[in-house]
Amino acid sequence: MRKGEVLDMMARDYRGKVPDLPADRPDLLPRTADRVTHPRSVVVVGAGLAGLRTAAELRSQGFDGELTVVGAERLPPYDRPPLSKELFTRTAPVWLAEDGLGDLHELADTVLLGRRAVALEQADDGGRVHLDAGDGPDELRADAVVLALGAVASIPTAWAGALTLHTADDAARLRAALIPGTRLVVVGAGWIGAEVAGLAAARGCEVTVVEMAPVPLERQLGPVVGARTADWYAEAGVDLRCSTRVVSVRPGEVDVAATAGSSTLRAEVVLAATGVRPATGWLDGVVPLGPRGALPVDATGRVTDGPGWLRAVGDCADMTVPGLGVVPGGHWDGALNHPALLVADLLGRAAPPVPAPYVFSTQFGRELAAVGAVPAAADLLLREDGRGWTALHVARGPDGVRLLGGATVDRPRDVSPLRKLLAGGARPALDPALAADPAVPLRRATLPG
Numbered sequence: 488m489r490k491g492e493v494l495d496m497m498a499r500d501y502r503g504k505v506p507d508l509p510a511d512r513p514d515l516l517p518r519t520a521d522r523v524t525h526p527r528s529v530v531v532v533g534a535g536l537a538g539l540r541t542a543a544e545l546r547s548q549g550f551d552g553e554l555t556v557v558g559a560e561r562l563p564p565y566d567r568p569p570l571s572k573e574l575f576t577r578t579a580p581v582w583l584a585e586d587g588l589g590d591l592h593e594l595a596d597t598v599l600l601g602r603r604a605v606a607l608e609q610a611d612d613g614g615r616v617h618l619d620a621g622d623g624p625d626e627l628r629a630d631a632v633v634l635a636l637g638a639v640a641s642i643p644t645a646w647a648g649a650l651t652l653h654t655a656d657d658a659a660r661l662r663a664a665l666i667p668g669t670r671l672v673v674v675g676a677g678w679i680g681a682e683v684a685g686l687a688a689a690r691g692c693e694v695t696v697v698e699m700a701p702v703p704l705e706r707q708l709g710p711v712v713g714a715r716t717a718d719w720y721a722e723a724g725v726d727l728r729c730s731t732r733v734v735s736v737r738p739g740e741v742d743v744a745a746t747a748g749s750s751t752l753r754a755e756v757v758l759a760a761t762g763v764r765p766a767t768g769w770l771d772g773v774v775p776l777g778p779r780g781a782l783p784v785d786a787t788g789r790v791t792d793g794p795g796w797l798r799a800v801g802d803c804a805d806m807t808v809p810g811l812g813v814v815p816g817g818h819w820d821g822a823l824n825h826p827a828l829l830v831a832d833l834l835g836r837a838a839p840p841v842p843a844p845y846v847f848s849t850q851f852g853r854e855l856a857a858v859g860a861v862p863a864a865a866d867l868l869l870r871e872d873g874r875g876w877t878a879l880h881v882a883r884g885p886d887g888v889r890l891l892g893g894a895t896v897d898r899p900r901d902v903s904p905l906r907k908l909l910a911g912g913a914r915p916a917l918d919p920a921l922a923a924d925p926a927v928p929l930r931r932a933t934l935p936g
């Protein structure tokens with residue numbers, strides 16, 4: 488029986504009870520409707536931002552049971568955004584404990600760093616996590632298991648010698664390689680590619696960015712807003728090549744193909760800024776994973792079709808939110824704020840409203856923020872003053888003009904109103920004339936209903 492068939496069968500059997508496991512797939516975790524309302528023990532797997540915030544929320548929301556946190560990295564929790572934004576100016580990690588986000592050793596009874604979870608299974612009345620070899624226990628049992636696994640940089644295996652930027656070690660390697668005069672090819676004009684390209688050019692590197700899409704940040708901000716960022720590259724002395732595909736990467740050379748023809752770029756350093764994939768490879772066939780390998784969860788972190796004792800949060804999870812649809816993991820703000828929702832539900836409390844999706848970035852000396860949804864078919868309203876601009880993504884219909892999301896560039900005053908207006912999947916009605924006036928506070932451009 489194939490995995491899909493097993494899951495379908497289990498879905499049909501699902502009536503709020505634990506179905507029998509299929510005899511030929513004992514590794515699949517059973518589905519259950521049981522809510523773990525009063526767990527006495529919790530294991531958090533992953534000691535990044537989401538794992539640390541889960542531990543901190545558990546304690547601040549009153550959990551006084553046994554808490555264990557396991558993290559594959561040897562370092563205590565550190566912040567990832569400075570790895571790119573402050574690549575050359577901060578050589579040591581920014582510890583999340585020093586940023587006031589909690590000290591893992593004070594929060595948890597047991598902290599196992601440098602240990603990796605390798606298997607997950609049903610225990611009598613909870614979950615069991617098996618760990619790789621190392622100091623301490625080989626397995627952990629708990630009433631509830633929270634997966635905060637994050638993601639890993641995604642890079643084709645054939646790209647010999649290409650670097651990625653995801654961990655503190657990656658940042659140290661990249662920093663050491665990017666001395667002034669170095670030829671750098673960045674593959675991908677997404678958030679991280681754009682940030683590193685601007686900083687490396689300012690450091691005196693010769694930078695080329697290769698992007699498959701016709702404009703930078705197209706997937707993240709849409710084609711029109713993405714196109715507005717393209718000029719920043721040339722202004723910074725970066726050679727941006729859009730609609731260009733990398734064919735192969737060899738030491739010192741990158742072969743690319745575009746409509747105009749193929750060419751070879753020479754580079755001492757190649758940075759693959761080609762996205763991430765959830766660190767869930769070890770769970771394939773154990774719990775249902777979504778198309779990009781993420782754990783599908785509801786707005787409180789419960790794993791869709793997973794057992795009641797299992798939750799997931801942060802970059803490893805794709806959250807389905809009423810009114811918003813699927814909010815893919817991959818954003819700092821989600822890893823920061825979603826643990827509060829997960830923990831509230833786990834402890835049987837009312838969960839706070841789901842915050843609007845929110846991403847920030849610093850590129851080419853500009854501060855960007857993206858809030859809410861960016862549907863491909865949305866219309867745009869532009870609020871532009873001499874210093875910056877905000878593009879509002881709106882839907883026009885019988886119920887008027889509805890705000891879906893917004894991207895700001897050097898307009899910090901619009902960020903907080905956007906986050907408030909779009910919280911909980913709301914789609915507030917707008918007066919389009921007022922909304923397009925940059926002098927009118929965004930909140931005053933909303934209409935009742």
Ligand SMILES: Cc1cc2nc3c(=O)[nH]c(=O)nc-3n(C[C@H](O)[C@H](O)[C@H](O)COP(=O)(O)OP(=O)(O)OC[C@H]3O[C@@H](n4cnc5c(N)ncnc54)[C@H](O)[C@@H]3O)c2cc1C
Nearest residue numbers: 533535536537559567568604636637801802817818819822
């Ligand atoms: C260079 C860089 C810049 C970024 N800049 C921005 C930005 O400007 N704005 C923004 O919104 N977001 C940004 N992000 C994304 C943001 O940092 C992440 O969304 C956030 O860190 C996610 O936190 P997390 O805890 O879910 O995952 P992670 O931080 O990846 O932590 C997960 C941890 O789990 C561990 N782990 C994985 N599998 C296992 C296992 N089997 N057993 C034990 N441990 C395991 C991992 O080793 C890791 O330490 C950036 C990311 C990077 C890499």
